[in-house]
Amino acid sequence: MSTQQALDGRVAIVTGASRGIGAATARALSSAGAAVVLAARDADALHALAAEIEATRHERLRVVAGDALDRATIDVVLPGHTAVLSALGATTRARTTIYSRGTANLCRSMTAAGVRRLVCLSFGALDSGAGTPAAQRLVTRLIIRPPHRHAYADMRRMEDELAADDRVDWTVVRAPMLTNGPHTGAYRFTHDGDRPLDRPTQISRADLADFVLGHLDDHALFRRRVSLSY
Ligand SMILES: NC(=O)c1ccc[n+]([C@@H]2O[C@H](COP(=O)([O-])OP(=O)(O)OC[C@H]3O[C@@H](n4cnc5c(N)ncnc54)[C@H](OP(=O)(O)O)[C@@H]3O)[C@@H](O)[C@H]2O)c1
Numbered sequence: 736m737s738t739q740q741a742l743d744g745r746v747a748i749v750t751g752a753s754r755g756i757g758a759a760t761a762r763a764l765s766s767a768g769a770a771v772v773l774a775a776r777d778a779d780a781l782h783a784l785a786a787e788i789e790a791t792r793h794e795r796l797r798v799v800a801g802d803a804l805d806r807a808t809i810d811v812v813l814p815g816h817t818a819v820l821s822a823l824g825a826t827t828r829a830r831t832t833i834y835s836r837g838t839a840n841l842c843r844s845m846t847a848a849g850v851r852r853l854v855c856l857s858f859g860a861l862d863s864g865a866g867t868p869a870a871q872r873l874v875t876r877l878i879i880r881p882p883h884r885h886a887y888a889d890m891r892r893m894e895d896e897l898a899a900d901d902r903v904d905w906t907v908v909r910a911p912m913l914t915n916g917p918h919t920g921a922y923r924f925t926h927d928g929d930r931p932l933d934r935p936t937q938i939s940r941a942d943l944a945d946f947v948l949g950h951l952d953d954h955a956l957f958r959r960r961v962s963l964s965y
Contacts, residue, residue: 757822
């Protein structure tokens with residue numbers, strides 16, 4: 736069965752859809768036949784994306800502008816949805832709760848609406864468990880993490896809270912550096928329990944979206960943290 740057939744009739748909500756990986760995934764979901772709700776705060780960016788998708792693909796789109804830290808934003812659209820993709824991201828390097836509180840709001844709203852499937856994004860730089868090569872651990876600790884320490888701390892909270900939540904079939908996708916490169920479909924991934932990826936480099940937003948679509952119904956990745964990279 737093609738991805739197009741698999742997603743026809745599905746309804747997905749993408750939070751953080753105004754740009755970046757959220758917008759890339761919304762394009763890919765729409766292209767694969769799903770009806771998509773685009774959510775973020777920047778209404779103009781959401782309407783521009785909706786117009787772009789409608790011009791080239793299909794019309795089953797809805798825009799919901801609002802703050803993910805306000806649970807009411809999501810409550811109004813969730814009934815009837817089959818999956819949620821959260822690409823929420825901190826917009827400054829200051830302390831943030833967008834990952835933990837934003838995701839907790841999503842989980843509460845999903846549970847109330849009977850929606851179970853959630854895919855959300857996190858950082859590959861959180862991968863430094865046993866088995867990670869020493870040089871990779873050092874680069875991550877000394878160079879990659881410090882400027883983004885507040886975002887990492889809140890992503891860690893988000894991941895810990897998800898791990899304790901059995902109401903949602905979540906998958907956390909830990910991404911390395913994201914690029915605007917083309918879709919290739921050629922990348923590696925592992926999940927917790929496997930040996931960590933050796934020397935993760937980067938991945939395009941188009942390939943990350945490809946991964947999300949391809950694994951929306953992959954039960955083997957429910958309640959798993961996945962790392963992927965070229
Ligand atoms: N960029 C990278 O290299 C990289 C690498 C690994 C992981 N990641 C992670 O991947 C995710 C997406 O990355 P990206 O580069 O696509 O991020 P991005 O371009 O900064 O997009 C973040 C999205 O979150 C939305 N958002 C932020 N605060 C919000 C709020 N309070 N309410 C509703 N929406 C809110 C933004 O929309 P509005 O501002 O319109 O609300 C935007 O659509 C993030 O979790 C990021 O931390 C990024």
